[in-house]
Amino acid sequence: MLEMLPYPSGKLHMGHVRNYAIGDALARYMWMRGYNVLHPMGWDAFGLPAENAALKAGRDPYEWTFSNIAHMKSQMQRLGFALDWNREIASCEPEYYRWNQWFFLKMFERGLAYRKEALLNWCPECATVLANEQVVNGCCWRHETTPVEQRAMQQWFLKTTAYAAELLNDIKELESGWPERVLAMQRNWIGRSEGAEVDFSLPGSAEKIRVFTTRIDTIYGATCVILAPEHPLVKELVTGEAERLEIKEMIDAAARQDLGNLEKIGFFSGRYAIHPFDGREVPIWIANFVLLGYGTGAIMAVPAHDERDFEFCRAYGIPVVPVIRPVDGPLADGDTMAEPYVEYGIVENSGEWSGLPSAEARKKMAAFASAHGFGTEAVTYRIKDWGISRQRYWGTPIPIVYCPRCGAVPVPEEDLPVRLPLGLKITGQGESPLKRVPSFMNVACPKCGEPGTRESDTMDTFVDSSWYFYRYCDPRNDTAPFDSAIVARWFPIDQYIGGITHAILHLIYSRFWTKVMRDLGLITNNEPAKNLFTQGMVLKDGSAMSKSKGNVVDPDDMVDKYGADTCRLYTLFAAPPEKDMDWNESSVEGQHRFLTRLFRFITCNAGRPGDGGSRDGDRQGLRKLHHTMRKITNDFDSRWHFNTSIAALMELLNELYQLEARLSTKAMNEICNCVTLLLAPFAPYTAQDLWETLGHEGPVFRQPWPMFDPELAKEELAEIPVQVNGKLRGHIQAPFGSSKEELQRVVLANEKVKPFVQGKQIVKVVLVPDRLVNIVVK
């Protein structure tokens, strides 16, 4: 049982409470069912807010983080979450992050960690680089109104693209246990696209322009080749100073604006490329809508059959040449067509391929290109390598030393961890804070011993959370990240629970890390978690709770006012766990009322002397009890709709108050015991208290889960609704398994039903055994 570990921001919020209340109910239920449950907790303790606190309040990030951890831990304990604190980890401790560094070195050895200069997203507000995943609508994910800028920097990358195909294919393994929504988002993020790469050669040069296309069948309609402004060849093709400025402006403008509705602009480079199929010379353009980061950073423009190319070419007067016609129609006229024809069809005006259907032409033309050495079938992914460098202090130092002679040298394993120096003054200026710590920076090259300098950037905190759950299995290991044999016993995670917000970032990095660890021979599982559950958000007045909106409900206040059990019960009752829920305080009081009512019932009736019961009352009480046990067990075993489980307990209690005087001592005791056990996963404090009141000892959640007896849960008579022409007209009671003839006789004799049937012809009698009778009359 694993819930996503929190960032120690200071206080728990209601989203945490909900997440952990769900997980805790399940963990307790599984214990009671006799499973050996590992239910750990830790802290995603590196990150920007610690530095911001240092900046704003002068707090030391280390001290700030650990005082937050202490507070949040006490909150969790107060809420009564049954967590194994012996396995607690905090990612900012060297005992933990040294293994981040160790993994980095392993990836470096295998070429999975590399350094390159790249244009990266720079948030002026954070003064740091952002991962693509952290850019929302062209703005920073933390400063949603701050546009991201482009800067070229030397950055460390992890080669997630090396696992792109596997990350996509293995989604199959997750289909039964992960929400379809999350898988869809991941598929989309990985973005596999099948097509071909084709070279357009440059006259009088060895250079070629390689383009990626999914529609090689349209290649005879290519009327120009377009390069992304950042494309390396642009520097060679464009020599004029004015043009170069224009390109620079294009890049900056693209970075400033929302990419979606950027106007397509471009210009002719003055050069031509040779069409590989028909040898035509086509002009080379440079345009802002071609992305360097996707495919080859260059395209062939086929305006007749692509919407973007059409828009661009029409705007710049580049010819439109249709080469695909609909299966049942003629070829369009390029000069007059108002929109491109983007469907598949029949290839025309394309030399020997004319007459072929698109699908066939795609394969054959790619094979031809391949055979003649100017192209190949190709698969492109949208997912990019993971840039992990952050110009930040409060993160894992990247274990690299730069030596003037040897270059980037990995720190030897035995020298790990590269410790983060403590007691630093944070200024919030752009460069990495570590640069200003000479005792950290200056170090001998591990290879040649000459003076070198350390890498001053730290790792993205998503690194910390990519593998933390493995560490829970063996949290104090100081010779390896964990013992593989111990991990093999527990993994994969049976149930992971967390917010939908992590559907791509954390969950895709974790999957990547798992695959890398598997290839390192550390683990045997292919995926980190068999089952994933994403709980809904906790809202207040229809929007997410946030300090800026001033609508935050503090769990501490709730616990002070109503107690932990009420707080937990409410988060489980207000909505099914996967749905967003709106916080409603008066509804919280309802849960409190229920708990007091239940408490009163049991304390008043526990060990009640005498035997005032009746056979009938006992039977009715036990029937309702077993019915409730069946309902709740069922909810736990299938879809976790604890709102209905709690409603069932309420129903039971309502009925018990009706039956109170008619229950024997024996039945009453059994009922009180079982109700207490049924309550235990949701409201552990109250349940424990009641358990002791009932004269028992020891933890209530170490008791076996009360299993229902199907016979006892059964009603004696079935209450069967009777319809006439599909409209409800009455009810009858009949023994279970009554025959059609019997039922029909009873139904037709029924006073309520008679008037609707009399004088009419019975066409048909529909009978669902024990459930419904419908008489069709004319």
Added chain:
RNA sequence: GCCCGGGUGGCGAAAUAGGCAGACGCAAAGGACUUAAAAUCCUUUUCGCCGCAAGGCGAGUGCGGGUUCAAGUCCCGCCCCGGGCACCA
């Protein structure tokens, strides 16, 4: 634009395999207890119509069609809301 969710009383919701729509809770109204209040308990509460009343009749799950003895649930076509992706060649 594409891909996911979702739309049921005044509100949160329930109806798990096509079979009694609105369980359970909140809020509201009335009543009991109380000097009073709180707490607690009881009653009413989808809408419209008929009835002094017990009760009865009709409509009703975003809209329009369809399948079926029977549709909140299945099919077709729309509308609205939320989320994700969005020049991905």
